Amino acid sequence: MTPMAVKAVWNYRGFILGSVKREFQAKYTNSMLGIAWTVLQPLAMIIVYTVIFSQIMRSKLPGVDSVFGYSIYLCAGIIAWGFFAEVVGRAQNVFLDNANLLKKLSFPRLCLPVILVLSSALNFLIIFGLFTFFLVITDNFPGWAIFYLIPVIAVQIILAVGLGITLGVLNVFFRDVGQLFGVVLQFWFWLTPIVYPANILPPSIQELMKYNPMSSVIGAFQNIMVHGQSPSWITLWPTLLLGGLLCVWGLRLFQKHSGELVDEL
Template sequence: MLSTARLLWAYRDFILGSAKREFQSKYRNSLLGATWTIIQPLAMIVVYTVIFAQLMRARLPGTESTFAYSIYLCAGVITWGFFAEITSRAQNVFIENANLLKKINFPRLCLPVTLVFSASLNFTIIFSLFVIFLLVTNQFPGWVFLAIFPVLAIQALFAIGLGMTLGVLNVFFRDIGQLFSVILQFWFWLTPIVYPVEILPESLQKLMQFNPMASIIGAYQKILVFGHWPEWNHLWLPLALGLILCFWGLRLFRQNSGELVDEL
């Protein structure tokens, strides 16, 4: 693990340069540029807010603010988008860079690390605007906001571990990528992002403790909507899964790195 960290550190300029080029090329010849990073999640939030908060009169228990549901939705949609971008892009990272892998000799782990840097940049832009919204509407939760960072670290660990594992497996079994895309759609709706968990039957609420993303998204919502510290004991599952998946994904990569290029 330490040797891998040293290797990636030695190629830090390559990783940062690749992330910068990817961000620039993504919006090249685009009139709105990086604004497109904001438009998609913003459009989703507006649609869901109109449908669920207005038409269906969705309400959150224990809240008085008129912005409560919008904040609840943003807390879930934006952070879910970070997870979905890392995992969905990581599953194809080696396949999409097949030509680069065959032509240039560099540590292949640089590709998923570059992807994480790129996704983190997109997330930072969107989340910073959300924080500005909280400040403008006087809904900023105060010092409890600092709890966002350990929750974000746990989410990133889980996303990286799952994404790297899927990325290696997808090279050898191409159905993995297609299957996970379907699973991701169901996973979104099986996580209390658009709806509060309290509206579910008690039996389903108990099952939510086995959904690692439900624990993570719930922690964000508790911090940002209610201004409370998250229940840290609810985050042991995503943390444990993140560590296991990172270890397994790295081991899987090392065992199959020699055959990886041949399969592309």
């Protein structure tokens, strides 16, 4: 993003924050449980997977003696994946979902990705805050190691935004892109060591995991939250590089086709 684009987005910060606030409020209008719905879906997934896999996987986690070890491992992975999937899923439809806004109002188009990242980050913070509270009351809080999550989350956001904006532009011109990626995302979830630890896989498959950019991010989350240790930073560099390249490609696609984009909506 160029300095001029950053300045343009900053000048519309009121519009961005107002949009995030309106979206958050609208999401729970006429809802009896309100904000609880943000937590219930990932919580239901965690409970189901814990019940099904806890006895099988508990002994497979190296160096984990806590009775909550597998639950923490699972929560860390699902919460991290949920944030990534929400950003990418919304970004691939960001231009289609805001077609009326794009046609009627004049504003920097890059405000839209910023709005969706902030909105998704707000949902993530709510869920992560409750997860942190659980860790504190069960005496499993990782301590100062939790601050290692800041650069890990930054890498995750860069990858999610780069991939999401690239898909978002392509999805305007080729509507099958969104449908296809929804299927890819389901396979991607199970090909990432979220529910299971990577050490149970054959060595050849573990080698292939290195080419999964989310594997290093999820592994970093789990290492921090389960063991309270610094992640392997060297494994995050390829993910950061890929995310950066996708951001550059996505922005170039957007700039090149911005004139045609509105006509196609």
